[in-house]
Amino acid sequence: MTRKRISILGSTGSIGRNTLEVVRRNPDQFTVSVLASRSNVALLREQIAEFRPELVALYDEKAAAELREAEPGCNVIAGAQGLVEAASVNVDVALCAVVGAVGLQPLLAAIDAGNCVAVANKEPLVMAGDYIMDRARQKKVDVLPVDSEHSAIFQCLRGNAASDVDRVYLTASGGPFYGKDQKDLCNVTPQQAMRHPTWDMGAKISVDSATLMNKGLEIIEALCLFRLRSEQIEVVIHPQSVIHSMVAFRDGSIIAQLGVTDMKAPIAFALTYPERLAAPAMRLDVTALTGLTFGKPDYSAFPCLALAREAANQGGNVPAVLNGANEEAVAAFCSNRIGFLDIAVVVERTMEKCPVSQEYSLEAVLAADREARICAATIIKTMER
Numbered sequence: 001m002t003r004k005r006i007s008i009l010g011s012t013g014s015i016g017r018n019t020l021e022v023v024r025r026n027p028d029q030f031t032v033s034v035l036a037s038r039s040n041v042a043l044l045r046e047q048i049a050e051f052r053p054e055l056v057a058l059y060d061e062k063a064a065a066e067l068r069e070a071e072p073g074c075n076v077i078a079g080a081q082g083l084v085e086a087a088s089v090n091v092d093v094a095l096c097a098v099v100g101a102v103g104l105q106p107l108l109a110a111i112d113a114g115n116c117v118a119v120a121n122k123e124p125l126v127m128a129g130d131y132i133m134d135r136a137r138q139k140k141v142d143v144l145p146v147d148s149e150h151s152a153i154f155q156c157l158r159g160n161a162a163s164d165v166d167r168v169y170l171t172a173s174g175g176p177f178y179g180k181d182q183k184d185l186c187n188v189t190p191q192q193a194m195r196h197p198t199w200d201m202g203a204k205i206s207v208d209s210a211t212l213m214n215k216g217l218e219i220i221e222a223l224c225l226f227r228l229r230s231e232q233i234e235v236v237i238h239p240q241s242v243i244h245s246m247v248a249f250r251d252g253s254i255i256a257q258l259g260v261t262d263m264k265a266p267i268a269f270a271l272t273y274p275e276r277l278a279a280p281a282m283r284l285d286v287t288a289l290t291g292l293t294f295g296k297p298d299y300s301a302f303p304c305l306a307l308a309r310e311a312a313n314q315g316g317n318v319p320a321v322l323n324g325a326n327e328e329a330v331a332a333f334c335s336n337r338i339g340f341l342d343i344a345v346v347v348e349r350t351m352e353k354c355p356v357s358q359e360y361s362l363e364a365v366l367a368a369d370r371e372a373r374i375c376a377a378t379i380i381k382t383m384e385r
């Protein structure tokens with residue numbers, strides 16, 4: 001059996017490390033050709049020693065220089081262009097797991113190189129989902145979801161006609177602040193926001209899960225991945241995180257995908273699709289399940305969800321504006337410049353200020369991202385504590 005060649009963009013992050021764990025447990029299945037990250041030289045050196053990639057990219061130029069010196073035998077490239085070059089290396093699957101909009105150009109470069117892409121990095125799909133999916137269709141490459149909900153939906157849809165789909169139930173754990181109201185949330189710290197009840201993830205997505213913006217981004221992600229209409233997606237709070245999402249069909253049947261809360265399962269499925277790997281994660285003991293509950297989200301306590309829904313409905317450049325403003329606001333919250341509830345305020349005011357455009361081009365998306373960040377930064381300045 002030939003091994004699959006893979007590249008991992010964001011190898012030092014939560015998804016990247018989980019991906020390498022899948023590879024570590026299945027050494028005869030994969031060859032790691034490319035590793036890329038921002039600046040974590042120490043962990044990259046360990047990964048290089050273990051997986052021997054042919055190319056390594058670091059976004060941070062200084063970190064890249066440091067790595068070159070420490071690993072003279074290693075081919076190291078740097079900067080935003082380095083990331084794009086790394087994504088362009090011909091592989092069987094490019095796993096895109098950097099965080100944020102910075103992943104957009106590398107994702108497109110991977111597609112342009114004819115690589116099948118396994119996408120965890122949801123922000124580019126939010127900003128430019130239709131553009132990315134069109135490009136992938138032109139290049140005849142698969143875009144495989146890694147996000148657990150989207151992997152679940154993808155699995156539930158297999159073998160069914162799109163025209164038979166009634167709706168999709170996108171499940172949400174509710175995050176660390178489920179059941180709280182705005183009054184309880186005004187003094188929340190970044191540390192509290194990052195403590196997710198069921199998933200162990202990077203800082204940005206943990207905060208997004210706490211505001212429920214993550215679920216909002218996932219609505220937009222699902223729209224483009226599965227060509228759904230916004231009203232077909234219903235968010236349900238399912239605190240146990242056992243069902244990763246469900247699809248309801250027009251005959252009333254509902255198909256759900258269940259599993260443990262371990263990203264290695266959806267990562268492995270994306271890497272080996274259409275085949276399945278033996279036991280990438282623990283088995284779910286269904287006899288130990290006591291109560292699976294489902295509820296409606298509280299839109300007034302978590303306004304980010306409504307803002308994302310609004311962006312999804314408006315389309316055009318609005319999701320890119322939402323995303324850019326949210327990235328700026330989350331960074332400001334994580335560095336204690338604004339409060340937890342200010343995140344939604346920054347996003348809402350930025351959406352009000354940035355002009356809506358339905359122009360369909362990469363330039364329009366990039367311009368919307370730039371404008372949103374400038375606008376959000378100005379708003380953040382007026383709020384700083």
Ligand code: NDP
Binds near residue numbers: 037039040059097
């Ligand atoms: P982490 O913060 O744990 O890791 C981010 C990774 O991206 C690190 O390797 C980091 O490198 C790298 N990175 C950050 N900025 C840059 C940059 N400018 N250039 C190159 N590399 C960069 O994030 P997660 O792994 O949690 O999340 C990654 C993506 O996957 C996000 O978009 C998230 O929404 C999505 N996702 C994550 C899930 C999870 O369970 N974690 C679940 C579903 C989706 P360095 O370490 O050097 O800073």
Ligand code: MG
Binds near residue numbers: 148
């Ligand atoms: Mg998810």
